[in-house]
Amino acid sequence: QVQLVESGGGLVQAGGSLRLSCAYSGRTRISSPVGWFRQAPGKERELIAAIRWNSGTYYADSVKGRFTVSRDNAKNTLYLQMNSLKFEDTAVYYCATNTGGPDYGLGAHQTYDYWGQGTQVTVSS
Numbered sequence: 001q002v003q004l005v006e007s008g009g010g011l012v013q014a015g016g017s018l019r020l021s022c023a024y025s026g027r028t029r030i031s032s033p034v035g036w037f038r039q040a041p042g043k044e045r046e047l048i049a050a051i052r053w054n055s056g057t058y059y060a061d062s063v064k065g066r067f068t069v070s071r072d073n074a075k076n077t078l079y080l081q082m083n084s085l086k087f088e089d090t091a092v093y094y095c096a097t098n099t100g101g102p103d104y105g106l107g108a109h110q111t112y113d114y115w116g117q118g119t120q121v122t123v124s125s
Helices: none
Strands: 002-007 010-013 018-026 034-039 046-051 057-059 067-072 077-082 091-097 119-124
Touching: 002 091, 018 034, 018 091, 018 119, 034 067, 034 077, 046 067, 057 067
Parallel strands: 010 119
Antiparallel strands: 002 018, 018 077, 034 046, 034 091, 046 057, 067 077, 091 119
16 A cells, blocks of 8 residues: 655745655555646646656646756655745645556656645745
């Protein structure tokens, strides 16, 4: 069984920064891709950043240049550093991983089959 626990969300003013963390444990593999999704009210869940064990990364255009994904394999922790936050970044942020199903690529939604509970990020304008 896999466990993913996000933390670090909160309220921040536009232009500010936050760092999200995701502690993963259980039946995960170091080679598994891990990523961050977000879902705003009334919108579909969106893959915004992801990383492989060897640090290959993916970013959605909406966050490229502002967000940085990283992982500490020794601590089994995934991070998302979010800078220059905008009102439209307001969403619930989820970390996700692949637990053994098909890998369609780092930037493919279908690669990820397990999500954490999410953490709320609210950006005030």
